[in-house]
Amino acid sequence: MNTHPGHRARILAATTATAGLLLVAGCTSTDDGGSGKKTAAGGVELVKAGKLTTCTHLPYPPFQSEIDGKVQGFDVSLIDLVAKDLGVQQDIVDQPFENFKTGGSLNAGQCDLAAAGMTITEERKKNVDFSDPYFNATQAVLVDKKSGIGSFADLKGKKLGAQAQTTGEDYAKSKGLDPVSFESSDAVLNGLRTGQVQAVVIDYPVVQGWLKDKANADAFKVVDNLDTGEQYGFTVKKGNTKLLAAINKAIKDAETDGTYKKLYEQWIGPYDESAASPAAS
DSSP states (O other), X not given: OOOOTTOGGGOEESOSTTHHHHHHHHTTSOOSXXXXXXXXXXXXXXXXXXXXXXXXXXXXXXXXXXXXXXXXXXXXXXXXXXXXHHTXXXXXXXXXXXXXXXXXXXHTTSOSXXXXXXXXXXXXXXXXXXXSOOEEEEEEEEEETTSOOOSGGGGTTSXXXXXXXXXXXXXXXHTTOOOEEESSHHHHHHHHHXXXXXXXXXXXXXXXXXXXXXXXXXXXXXXXXEEEEEEEOOEEETTOXXXXXXXXXXXXXXXXXXXXXXXXHHHTSSOOGGGBOGGGO
């Protein structure tokens, strides 16, 4: 996968179905004097005229992955709501996770926000500003059924995998384990399939997506669910209060009008009240 930040072929319009509506809406939001071309509704300054540019790291289903030549998923659908409110269209840029986790891509003006199933942590807050939480996430322990592993406690001495730079990897290390580090969630699953590892620790919704595939469900099973108190948030450059407010409003509106529940069921599975953003309560 070419993950160079400037790789134009990977800049994909997240949606096309609503493009016409969004362009119409956009006409009313850009007559704002000299900087108008890059100013959306609500005075939100954008790095690219008429576009809400989102940095992500592909693939990370069910939050974002390429399906039928288009980047789609739960995160993508939620940020589409933000773009619609702003009267623009979302564009997605695929980058290494590290690039935007540290705020680098945002500071360099490569994107307006990052959406990548990203856990809110105090460490990350030093470099970026997070939206309200939009998802409560737990870590799953997924194992090869032939491994004999029955719980997280059984992982000691076993070949364990995790995705690089993630809280799953951090959690495993904090418990004295030494996981094999994989670059993407696809690579994590492949490591399990090929026997490089016997078990993986990764976000539960990702595992839910994998287990929809019969071959995966036949070979692997969840033996533990670790409630690590994680919540996902979208990130913006520090101090970008107007865009942050627009994101928070879109999340809240989606929870209030039922759109959040609908998208959750579409991308993740049966709606679990406890997974909804705490901002709704």
